[in-house]
Amino acid sequence: MSEHHHHDESVPHRHPLRADQDDTLTYWRAMEIAVRELLIDKEITTADEVRREVEAMDNRTPAHGGRVIARAWSDPDFRKLLLEDGNAACEAMGLERGLYKLVAVENTDKVHNVVVCTLCSCYPRFLLGLPPDWYKSRNYRSRVISDPRAVLGEFGTVVGDDAVVRVHDSTADMRYLVVPKRPSGTEGFSESKLAELVTRDAMIGVSFARQP
């Protein structure tokens, strides 16, 4: 008989139960349900269409952005297009064009870019998916804008004194994508191999691309 069966059979879980998060009907939850049901009743949308949008939102991941960066590292013409017209570059790769104008900013030996939305949580969701919780936190938003080098240091990202740090505050109709520096020792790598080195955090600018 295994160790497991020595426990009291009437207590199936030894670990504490995680509290439910969907059992409180807050003001905004009630508002969302009311608006959604009204739109469905009036045949403006359908429950399946709402479900599909949620599914599509969850399917957007930083892998899309990683493919774009890998192409920019591999193809000088594409890199130029990405820096001049980010939306056209995404479209050229068969990705969503995005609802907002995409501004790609390139990290070099002399410039390190990092993105924040101090007013809320604007983020290039069509390329990176949903933003991480810390990106939306007051802590990150209020500190990276005024003391970026210290915050980058907390992420383990040390930018030397020979480089300028540029913070981009995404306050209105632009969305930002950081093009990280291509890691050394990746000469001859295929695009798909390069894409594996491009992380979400590197495209926000709080870290560098992974070394192979």
Next chain:
Amino acid sequence: MAETEAIAALFKAGDCVRVREAYPIGHVRTPYYIRGKSGVIERLCGAYPNPEELAYARPGLPRQPLYRVRFRQTDVWQGYRGKGDDTVDIEIYQHWLQAQ
């Protein structure tokens, strides 16, 4: 008003501008920390419906030119701890900018 109608752009890349130091109530996209500060136009981003109007279900027309303005961090934050030429780039609508 036609959706294509836009206010003419007054500034171009390289122009020195100052952000209006105003504190209107309502939905404003110009962060407090940058009001009254001086910077340089990095680029004209295009013209967009004014979010201060859109927020109240009005059309926000004519569209307002939107710029990316670059500020030196040492001009924005007293006692900035980074390097002197570090910058912050912010999107600011034309009606918040004055020629410097």
